[in-house]
Amino acid sequence: MGVTPPPQVTGRPSSGDAPDGLQAGLKNRHLSMIAIGGVIGAGLFVGSGAGIAAAGPGILLSYALTGLLVVLVMRMLGEMAAADPVSGSFSTYADRSLGRWAGFTIGWLYWFFWAVVLAVEATAAAGILTGWVPAIPQWAWALLVMLVLTGTNLVSVGSFGEFEFWFAGIKVVSIIAFIVIGLLAVFGLPPGGNASGMSNLTGHGGFLPNGPGAILSGMLLVVFSFMGSEIVTLAAAESPDPVLAVRKAVNSVIWRIALFYIGSIFVIVTLLPWDSKAVAASPYVAVLDSLDIPGAGTIMDIVVLTAVLSCLNSGLYTASRMAFSLGRRGDAPKAFATVNKGGVPAVAIWASVAFGFVAVFFNYIAKDTVFQFLLNSSGAVALFVWLVICFSQLRMRRRIEEEAPERLTVRMWLYPYLTWATIALILFVVGYMLYDTEGRKQMLLSVLVAALVLAVALVRQRSRNASGEAAAGPAAPDVAGPGS
Template sequence: MTSQPSLAKEEGRPGDPGTPDSPVVGAPHGSNGLQAGLKNRHLSMIAIGGVIGAGLFVGSSSGIAAAGPAILLSYALVGLMVVFVMRMLGEMAAARPTSGSFSAYADQALGRWAGFSIGWLYWFFWVVVLAVEATAGAKILHGWVGAVPQWGWALIVMIVLTATNLVSVSSYGEFEFWFAGIKVVAIGAFVAIGLLAVFGILPGSDNPGDGFAHLTDAGGFMPKGAGAILTGVLMVVFSFMGSEIVTLAAGESEDPQRAVTKATNSVIWRIGVFYLGSILVVLSLLKWNDPAIVKDGSYVAALNSIGIPHAGQIMNVIVLTAVLSCLNSGLYTASRMAFSLGQRGDAPRAFARTNTRGVPQAAILGSVLFGFVAVFFNYKWPDTVFDFLLNSSGAVALFVWLVICFTQLRMRGIILRETPEKLTVKMWLFPYLTWATIAMISFVLVYMLTDDAGRKQVLLSLLVAAIVVAIAVVRDFMQRGTVVELATATATATAQSGVNDEVTSE
């Protein structure tokens, strides 16, 4: 695909990365308002913890039940897809770090309609996630302290994390550092202890330690057939969403290029250890069809098989940490996307303003307001209004990955032409692997249409996407028309002025 000139350069819109008057995101306060408040340790932990969502802990049991041990292949396929997408995104982010990330790059490479559309869809996805995670966290907290109603806990959690994001970007980074740290330590300990039990060398373990025999001793490695691998893909794909957050956060770090490069290069082992490693341990400790996996949850069932006391409560603490981490990052991500959209004139200008601490206050409050409304919908109309919100944002993750792929096809040429020295991270086997990734994501979307739950998500997400794209195209057309009218009026006024000068001179 041939490259085209950067649209930002053509239109000269302030705030677009790559324009002459563009502020550098992550520069000291005074350029575009954001400050470089995230330290390298913050970015490292955000990158590591970004791939560990609550979905890994609470959603893996249904995937195991649907595909058996072959769910490992489902995780591997989706993980490979994410590795490729992150490599493409890392290539662009290392060359042009910005708080708008893939939305800003789509704006430049594909057109204003693309940047507008994917930016708002991504914002919509995360504000709905806020409601989902706030409700999940509230359920756990209500189980511990029943005196506070569940909606009260949801409100408290949202208010606390909103306040954290409003203080400064460094406070977000510090909270996320510890949230992600707990998740990483927990998963690392689970894998280490689990492997010792798998091989029968863990002192005091109640598990017989059969090695990897359970991978094949209950109907084989693919007890549900090869088709179940694709069913598993649909069930696990959304637990990977969030790995791209580090490219948005890098814009507010001390060294964006280094942070993005490091995060991109480490995504392979992160997915290998946290996803494939932990699921392999579960499937090795228990037969895939053990009723405890569905009843108690895969990780709790595995811990119980070893004989670790209070496994359920331990896992509740870890899941709550993952929920709070997701909420914290979701609010940060939604607000920074809104900030970038405001900078480019695609959202209210108030979203692009920062306070004296370099925090986009209006963007944060606007995002959390929608999150509060979604929480209300979840309690008031969970099976109608909130069900629509949930399903209409369900396939957005895949849309985002597709846009990243198509954007990278164009951005490679733009970067090589304008700033070739900044192409420090490169997508492997370009453009062949990029097209292969596009084919993989497209196949998943099409296959979702054959699944009842997946079909609803794809169709409703396509409906919302079509509406947003239509708004973007109409808006772009009207703005271009305004530009033409202004140019015509200016030319006419200039010509008339020249005529008047000639008459005066005569």
Template structure:
């Protein structure tokens, strides 16, 4: 075991340093906006259709899991803020193979997301300007946000501050207007009571099992909550930022997800066709907001740009951390005079462009494979965070108890509960066709990366000797 956490950090991080260019307001808005993705606005309809009003339980269960995982991650990140976040902690707590595998899987997830979000944004922009081809808009948004990330971390933070701010204002306004309509306080509306919650087949029209089916459709919408722990390392007060972010995750999920979905299923019948296709547009149309569809398009476009901006940032910082630990090309760990990991950003963008290309040329084959093979990465990441925290907590209590400024509740019982819940979701995914395809292909992707990890470790052993190459003995 290394003599200290600082020594271990020196082994795994390069000498190049990222700059502390993120302000507290940037981190606060990144933390708040991180849980509001385009999936909430456009993807929640499928979950409502599959579960009925009981989708609230699905969101609550998935939200509970995220709260627990974020608390665990917050404990480790507050004690030792690092650019690689959970990948760096897995590297030290579980072994080099774990940090390598989960780091590259996470990078893969986000570069595929880049393609998804760029295409989604292009579709909206093309609807407004049909004369411009979709691929041109996809190229444009990727290029603009790449330039933003290349300039400085402060420019990323500023863009994300305003993107996230628009999302927050939009969702708060939606909840406020919807609540007034629920109680019949808007012109042309009447109090609806619990008719839509209890009617139309009841609160659980498809049975209690549908709660878990709905959970599968919403659990991945929470991916992104962990971004603030990666960004905290580039702020002046990383410990304080992480503490605030993890402490506020409960109300963020409660207000933005549960609050807005409660408005939808209370105000409108869950089985209405308009709710299935676009629940938020349906609510805006119901309360008489003129041009509701276009209003939502603007909000969704903002969410898309925010996700693309953060996705590029997150992928590049994970690549930077992998490079610093010798698990990626050394160029990824080099930074410019502005403290920006240029090579890591460009490598992430190149893969994103390749994925966009496949989205247009092979949407049902190659791109579908990319989507499915990265679909369960969120669960893998959360599971690794739980397992890492189990070991890191013991190490911190023994070596540096003063660093435990954020503590996991009821350790280790809630940690084991979260592990069990994740295992249950993984098992339940095999009961549905789409879930089974995603899990099988994601496991294949994880297996390929794990083999690569072992190959890299074997080469490191031959080149430098077993003492340096062996997994960190915690």
């Protein structure tokens, strides 16, 4: 289980296709909107009610702490991605920095996470569409949604980018409008008209009605809604100027999280009592209803549907690109690393969709057994990914400083102290999940699946060592140097 040799710190020409065959078809506006909208998931609109019910107004601290964690992890990932933008992102960096076993394990776990997400989001979208057109069965809507977005991903990366541009744009406009309308209502301006002030933040049991420990419980409920922030570093490898795209995304992550997450949740817990049943059921609809916004439920259904389709679209893209990278490194079937005439990894896309279809099938016939196992066993993958990013950055930073310090256009703050502090915070959250009654099952099942994938990785590596492959070093970097 040796560590691979130091990576070649490489760059890429400012234009043209990537030498791995992927099409550099994502425009700057695509990357910008993917970066901005990537942090606005369906979990924010749908799942935030459970967090508010658990922590009360103190959920703001849960979002702030989790947001800080994401900012630090994204800074580390941005440092590596700006220095060496490759398909596979953190999985490739783990492969080169920690060993083949690490890249294999985290790559497949990440693919598994997004493949399960495909089923979750397809089912959620189908549920909304069935409410509008009940004549069409829910399974048919799920099938249709999956097929349409599969088609857009197969055509070209540009079609994925265009769909995601508009999906993300709708989410961004909606959340900004929600915050503006909500803040006006807080201060008694139209359309609300009745100033609530800050009384709801301290009434109904105080700011922390369930005690300080509820902040951590709230973190467990919101931490996974931030999964997806890292997608832009995967997508950047298919853009004309990946370094610039990564730098802009990393530098803007602070205000994106502060505005979209903390800003919108602040509006909710300020305008309405945290313990109201309406907030627990659907906090954003509850706010709009309280302000007598006509058609509030329909408006939020449209926004949630957009967020779900966006997450499905991004999830399919992300899973397929991770499968492509694993294929490039010999950690998945070679067919995964092939691209079609449009420069997209068609086999990797179909493989990811196939697993998603299987998961959707189980969601309908074995929701409380097989599908629940899939959900729970992928629940802690975000924390595993963040840990791997931290340890990879610790090693890559030293190597980049030795070989090509000019590539460090994005730098982690207070390296290495803040990196170690981030590792400690993630491990603390992991430990609290094991302590927490509701989080324990999720963590244990996730650890079980991770251990199984790791065991496969170690067996493969031992086989490679025996056959002499390890002596040849890792697979060639995914990105060629400027002179290629």
